[in-house]
Amino acid sequence: MTVVELRASPNEADVKASAERTIRTEIAAMALLADALKGPLGRDVARAVDMMAECAGRVIVTGMGKSGHIAAKAAATLASTGTPAQFVHPAEASHGDLGMITRADVILALSWSGETKELASILSYAKRFRVTVVAITSRAASTLGHAADVPLVLPIGEEACPLGLAPTSSAVAQLAMADALAVALLERRGFTPTDFHTFHPGGRLGARLQFVGDLMHRGQDVPLVPLGTPMREAIIAMSAKGFGTVGIVDAGGTLRGVITDGDLRRHLDSDILRQPVENVMSKAPKTIERDVLAGAALEAMNTAKISTLFVTEEGRLVGILHMHDLLRAGVA
Structure with missing residues (x-):
């Protein structure tokens, strides 16, 4: 024993x-x-x-x-x-x-x-x-x-x-x-991070190494109106796309400003529906380039405490990225 x-x-x-x-x-x-x-x-x-x-x-x-x-x-x-x-x-x-x-x-x-x-x-x-x-x-x-x-x-x-x-x-x-x-x-x-992504396509790390351009919405899905648009039409465009924001572009497609739900609340006391978008928009919108890593986009959103970023390429607007897109991809 x-x-x-x-x-x-x-x-x-x-x-x-x-x-x-x-x-x-x-x-x-x-x-x-x-x-x-x-x-x-x-x-x-x-x-x-x-x-x-x-x-x-x-x-x-x-x-x-x-x-x-x-x-x-x-x-x-x-x-x-x-x-x-x-x-x-x-x-x-x-x-x-x-x-x-x-x-x-x-x-x-x-x-x-x-x-x-x-x-x-x-x-x-x-x-x-x-x-x-x-x-x-x-x-x-x-x-x-x-x-x-x-x-x-x-x-x-x-x-x-x-x-x-x-x-x-x-x-x-x-x-x-x-x-x-x-x-x-x-x-x-x-x-480079691009090389790293080649060898790490899976899991949370692989998700963070995707590019903004891979996850963004583009074309008709992007809420856009030109400068001079009445706010009544801008609100309709904002509501139709479901991002809670609308981008304001000039004739060359360059983003000049954005209007968010917060901007609408700040102008409730004015005759907002008859004003042009440039009177309401925020003129220094935060943007991100399409060739930036998704992990960097998540950090930018968290730092600025926002849920969307308009995506640019050489200054021209090419898409929009929402926090939900990062969540679905497993980045966040």
């Missing part, structure tokens, strides 16, 4: 203290890494970025255990930010997956100790076919450190695990270095 020792449950204060200690320990490891970048590590990172940016193939990212999880995330981050990348599991490499690696690729191998046995097949293959290897490790004098063309040797900080065994601070350091490489490559390639 197995006797299970029951331990007293930690109280809330103990849990908070433990969580804070973990976070602060990992922050200290990040500070150590940032300081190391001011020395030889920084020069090695620059060399690694050059090699990955100039390779004609992909960045093959590999690692085992916790380093493998970080490597898989690194491959996904690289791929989504414009650097073709693929994760190759080192244990599967010797069973056929080495065929995924070509001479045109660069290998990014992660191992904190640098002695991960499962990496042997990949390192041997890289040496045989002269495939460039960049390593993220903590030991320059390790098997991986010696095999790498560019070893990125990270400083050894204190693990947050009180036993000093579970990869905690070390895993965060590897993740941060992989992110640093991805961001440096992103900036070097001149990666």
Whole structure:
């Protein structure tokens, strides 16, 4: 019969203290890494970025255990930010997956100790076919450190695990270095929000990366009247389109003002129906360009506390965007 020792449950204060200690320990490891970048590590990172940016193939990212999880995330981050990348599991490499690696690729191998046995097949293959290897490790004098063309040797900080065994601070350091490489490559390639949208069409992020021109109403759906229109006709146009606003344009199609429900309320004491629209309209309407990201349109609406924006292209009115359009698209 197995006797299970029951331990007293930690109280809330103990849990908070433990969580804070973990976070602060990992922050200290990040500070150590940032300081190391001011020395030889920084020069090695620059060399690694050059090699990955100039390779004609992909960045093959590999690692085992916790380093493998970080490597898989690194491959996904690289791929989504414009650097073709693929994760190759080192244990599967010797069973056929080495065929995924070509001479045109660069290998990014992660191992904190640098002695991960499962990496042997990949390192041997890289040496045989002269495939460039960049390593993220903590030991320059390790098997991986010696095999790498560019070893990125990270400083050894204190693990947050009180036993000093579970990869905690070390895993965060590897993740941060992989992110640093991805961001440096992103900036070097001149990666734009448009490029980002190409790789992120789904979900909330993809929705925010749509363009205003993709979501706006256009043509006959846009409530418009020309300068000089009597307010009686402008109110009919406003009501017919259902946006709670109407745009006032000149003969060239340039937006000169807008009339909203608020403008109508502010002029109730006057003989509003007989006035021309220019006497009632707001002459400095907020607009947005059609090639602006939907996320920016949402921010503009929230900042101005409005629910519609007229859309322009080189000064000419081309559409209207309502908060409901952003909601339907999943932006808001």
